[in-house]
Every structure is written in structure tokens, then in C-alpha cells.
Amino acid sequence: QSVLTQPPSVSGAPGQRVTISCTGSSSNIGAGFVVHWYQQLPGTAPKLLIYGNINRPSGVPDRFSGSKSGPSASLAITGLQADDEADYYCQSYDTSLSGSVFGGGTKVTVL
Amino acid sequence: QVQLRESGPRLVKPSETLSLTCSVSGFSISSGFYWAWVRQPPGKGLEWIGTIYHSGSTYYNPSLKSRLTTSIDKSKNQFSLRLSSVTAADTAVYYCACLGGELPAVTFDYWGQGTLVTVSS
Numbered sequence: 001q002s003v004l005t006q007p008p009s010v011s012g013a014p015g016q017r018v019t020i021s022c023t024g025s026s027s028n029i030g031a032g033f034v035v036h037w038y039q040q041l042p043g044t045a046p047k048l049l050i051y052g053n054i055n056r057p058s059g060v061p062d063r064f065s066g067s068k069s070g071p072s073a074s075l076a077i078t079g080l081q082a083d084d085e086a087d088y089y090c091q092s093y094d095t096s097l098s099g100s101v102f103g104g105g106t107k108v109t110v111l
Numbered sequence: 112q113v114q115l116r117e118s119g120p121r122l123v124k125p126s127e128t129l130s131l132t133c134s135v136s137g138f139s140i141s142s143g144f145y146w147a148w149v150r151q152p153p154g155k156g157l158e159w160i161g162t163i164y165h166s167g168s169t170y171y172n173p174s175l176k177s178r179l180t181t182s183i184d185k186s187k188n189q190f191s192l193r194l195s196s197v198t199a200a201d202t203a204v205y206y207c208a209c210l211g212g213e214l215p216a217v218t219f220d221y222w223g224q225g226t227l228v229t230v231s232s
Contacts (some may be wrong), residue, residue, distance in 0.1 A: 002156060034216045036155075045206055045222035046157065052216070089157055093215035097159075099170050100147075100217065105156040 003028060004090050011109040012080045020075045020106045022090030028101060030071030033093040037066055037075045040087040040105075045061035050075060051090070077108070085110050113138045115223035123201075123230050129194040133207030133223060134187075140165055141185045145210035145217055148181065148192045150203040151225070158203075162210065163190055164218075170214075191229045197230045204228075 005023040022037075024030055034053050038046035042085075048057055050066035053073060065076045077084055078097040090103040119131035133146070140146065148160040161171040163181045171179050180193040194201060204225040211220035 019217065036218045038219070045225050046219065047222075048218055048220055051211075051218045091157075091219070093217075097173060099172055100159040100219075102149075102157040102159060 002104035003094055003097070003101045004092060006088075006090060006103040006105065006106045008104070009107045009109065011111055014080055014082065016080050017076060017078045018080060018108060019077075020088055020090075020108070022073045022075070022103050024071050024073075024092060024094075025078075027096045028071075028092045029068065029073060029083070031095060032091040035068055035073035036091045037064075037073075038089045038091065041088070041091065044109045046089060080110055082110050084108055113221040115207050115209060117205060117207050117223045117226040117227065119228070121226065121228060123197055123228060124232050125198055125230055126196055129192070129197050129201060129228055129230070130228065131192045131205055131207075131228070132188050132189050133191070135209070136188070138209070139185075140183055140188050140190065145214070146183070146190045147208045147210055147219065149206045149208055149219065149222075150201075151206070152200075152203045153227075160192065160194075160205075185231060199230050202228065202230045 019091045036051035040046040053068040087105045096099040114136045116134045123129045147162040178195045185188045206225045207223045208216040208219045209221040
């Protein structure tokens with residue numbers, strides 16, 4: 001059971017928009033700590049997708065966007081493509097752990 | 112571009128110690144950054160194990176702290192993980208990573224390819 005809660009799966013047709021939520025608490029996201037997002041393609045290491053709640057590293061398409069409100073954050077993928085099929089993880093800092101914490105992960109399926 | 116590569120035994124017996132090394136290229140560990148270990152049990156999510164600063168300061172997941180030791184070898188540009196008294200629950204893909212930013216807002220910027228360590232007799 002992860003400290004940050006994500007839905008196990010979301011799906012959408014090509015071209016559609018999907019969102020992934022990441023719900024925390026007063027010891028992490030709700031305390032104001034930033035949220036980062038990672039994409040993990042099958043059989044590979046995770047890759048940084050969004051940092052500091054809303055920022056994209058160089059090379060990440062603007063189809064990916066992040067937001068944060070209170071104790072929750074969201075990742076949105078617009079114009080869904082087949083190669084977006086992957087697991088997505090949120091990450092933040094938790095004062096109880098005194099360290100980094102990941103969400104449980106969300107599998108995105110393109111129908 | 113920072114590159115990382117994990118190495119170590121792929122099979123560890125229960126109650127023994129799991130030891131992994133992460134070799135870093137493209138950047139000198141002595142110059143800075145935080146370095147971390149993350150694991151992923153088969154079919155499950157990511158778990159932060161611990162972080163070590165280039166100075167040697169360490170930050171550990173409380174759930175693993177009593178069994179965990181990390182260290183840096185600047186002469187070899189490597190950092191290492193030792194997890195004692197392992198059980199089947201420690202079976203996972205272990206990743207080493209290079210962190211960006213400053214605590215607590217660090218990001219896991221560069222990752223090794225990961226190595227599957229199985230705990231079994």
C-alpha cells in the first residue's frame with residue numbers, strides 16, 4: 001500500500017485525453033512538496049516525465065502535462081498514442097519517511 | 112550524460128546479505144549530486160531504498176534502515192548497497208539512480224538498466 005495513491009489503470013482510444021491522479025496527505029503533497037512523474041515502458045527503467053509539478057524535461061512532448069491542487073496532483077496525456085502504453089508513477093517527498101515516496105503506479109492502456 | 116550500471120549477484124540465499132554496486136560514467140561522483148537505490152518487486156511498483164550524498168551523508172527508507180548500508184567509493188566512481196538478512200520479499204529489480212535538484216525536491220534523473228535479484232535457497 002503506497003503512501004501516494006494512484007488508480008491501478010486508465011485507458012483511452014487513440015487521440016483521446018486521459019488523466020492520472022496522485023493523492024497524498026499532509027505529510028507529503030498536502031504539505032506543499034512538489035510532485036514529479038515518471039513513465040516506465042515495458043521492460044525498461046523509469047524515465048522522468050514531469051518535474052516540479054508542471055515542468056517537462058527537454059524532449060518530452062507537450063502532450064504530457066502536470067498539475068497540482070492541495071494534497072493531489074494529476075498527469076494528463078492528450079492525443080493518446082499507442083506508444084504511450086506504459087506504467088506511470090508519481091513521486092514526492094514525505095516527512096514521515098524523511099525521504100522520497102512513489103505512488104503505486106498506473107497502467108495506461110491504449111484501446 | 113550520466114550513465115549508471117548495476118552489478119552484483121543475481122541470486123542470494125535467505126538470511127544472507129544482498130550486495131550491489133553501481134558504476135557511474137560520464138560524471139565524477141566526487142563532484143556532487145545525490146545517488147540513490149530504488150527497487151521494484153516483480154509486477155509491482157517502485158520503492159525508494161535510500162539516498163547517499165557525494166559527501167557520504169545517507170538517508171534511508173525507515174522500513175529498511177535496520178538492514179541497509181550504502182557507501183561511496185570515489186576512487187572507483189561507484190556507490191554500493193548492502194541489504195542484510197534478506198527474505199523472499201526482497202526479490203526485486205534493483206535500480207541505481209542519479210538525482211537532480213536539492214533535498215527534498217529531488218528528481219530521479221538518470222537510471223541504471225536495473226538488475227533482478229532473486230532471494231531463494
